[in-house]
Each structure stands twice: as structure tokens, then as C-alpha cells.
Amino acid sequence: MAGTAIMELTDANFDQEVLKSEQPVLIDFWAVWCGPCRALAPIVDEVAQSYSGKVKVMKMNVDENPGTPGRYGIRGIPTLLIFKGGQVKEQIVGYVPKETIEKAIDKHIG
Secondary structure, eight states: OOOOEEEOOOOOTHHHIIOSSOOOOOEEETTTOOOOOOHHHHHHHHHHHHHTTTTTEEEEETTOHHHHHHHHTTTTTSEEEETTTTTEEEHHHHHHHOHHHHHHTTOOOO
């Protein structure tokens, strides 16, 4: 499900990849059975391509990794979280257009 510029995120590598990241991190919380998640996936892929080198884009399967979504109060999917400096800066819930994601990211880069 993850494109070339997107890394799979797990409960095990979350702290290292997200909380200790120098760059802002966009995480897509998704599940295989989730239709809106599948609809959002190509948009997240495009965002990953266009922000390559500026933002780390990662995907976390909530069924395989229940710990992290629980820690951050993820109740519905798809949910996108933007982390910067180890803190959640933005939360986007549900299917949204690419522009919404880009606006959220743009506030935290540069």
C-alpha cells in the first residue's frame, strides 16, 4: 500500500522515526478494510513525492500496530498526523483533498 517515497511505520520504530526526526513527519493511519483510506492513499503518495526531502511521509496500519494509535487517541481512520519536534502539530481526520494536506504541511516547513 505504501508508495516509493513512503515508509511503513510500526509501534516498534515509531519513537526513532517520528519523535527523533529532524524533519516534520506526516503519518497516515490506515487499515486494509478501510475504503476512505484506500481512496486517500494515492493523494498521500503524491504528497510524499512533492515534499520529498522536506517531510517524512509514513503509513501505519492500525490493525497491525494498535499501540501508537491508542497513544495518540486515533479513533477514526484515515487520520493524518503531522509531527514536528516530537509533538503533534496537526490532525486531519477522514478523506480530504490534497490541498488540505499541503496547507497543513506548509505551516510547518521552511
